[in-house]
Amino acid sequence: MRHWLLKSEPNVFSLEDLKNCPNQTEHWDGIRNYQARNLMRDGMKVGDRAFFYHSRQAEPAIVGTVRVVREAYPDHTSWDTTSKYFDENSSEENPRWLMVDVQFESEFSLPITLKELRNIPELKEMFLLRKGMRLSIQPVTEEEFELILSLVKD
DNA sequence: GCCAACGTTGGC
DNA sequence: GCCAACGTTGGC
Numbered sequence: 244m245r246h247w248l249l250k251s252e253p254n255v256f257s258l259e260d261l262k263n264c265p266n267q268t269e270h271w272d273g274i275r276n277y278q279a280r281n282l283m284r285d286g287m288k289v290g291d292r293a294f295f296y297h298s299r300q301a302e303p304a305i306v307g308t309v310r311v312v313r314e315a316y317p318d319h320t321s322w323d324t325t326s327k328y329f330d331e332n333s334s335e336e337n338p339r340w341l342m343v344d345v346q347f348e349s350e351f352s353l354p355i356t357l358k359e360l361r362n363i364p365e366l367k368e369m370f371l372l373r374k375g376m377r378l379s380i381q382p383v384t385e386e387e388f389e390l391i392l393s394l395v396k397d
Numbered sequence: 398g399c400c401a402a403c404g405t406t407g408g409c
Numbered sequence: 410g411c412c413a414a415c416g417t418t419g420g421c
Contacts, residue, residue: 299418377419
């Protein structure tokens with residue numbers, strides 16, 4: 244099993260929103276970056292766990308965890324002309340972009356903030372903390388995942 | 398809201 | 410195939 248981190252702007256789609264979805268499950272659409280797409284396609288398996296990260300807010304933070312419940316399949320918003328994720332180079336016959344389905348797993352009683360993560364020497368190499376690292380889907384090592392989970396006080 | 402860092406596009 | 414211009418991300 245592999246581990247991941249999924250970024251989302253909470254005003255666009257938050258962990259709360261995921262909790263309120265039917266079956267607490269939603270497709271992770273709108274990924275328009277090849278590296279992120281390839282990680283979904285080649286790496287993500289049903290049962291994998293991922294952190295849910297809120298970006299572009301006053302205090303960016305990991306707010307909980309989700310599980311992958313469906314492996315990569317075509318992102319239908321890419322050929323939906325009314326979607327802001329529309330891509331004229333993608334079609335139902337020849338989809339360029341993919342998505343996975345994720346299900347809510349847990350919400351931390353206290354978010355683990357980016358600031359907090361930066362203060363942990365063992366996480367120095369973590370993708371999220373590297374300069375200029377903007378990938379919205381990132382691999383997380385098992386050690387990093389367990390260490391961060393151990394910080395959660397519930 | 399600013400702007401540095403990054404990815405993509407497209408002219409040549 | 411280079412690289413300038415442009416658009417986007419995301420911390421601050």
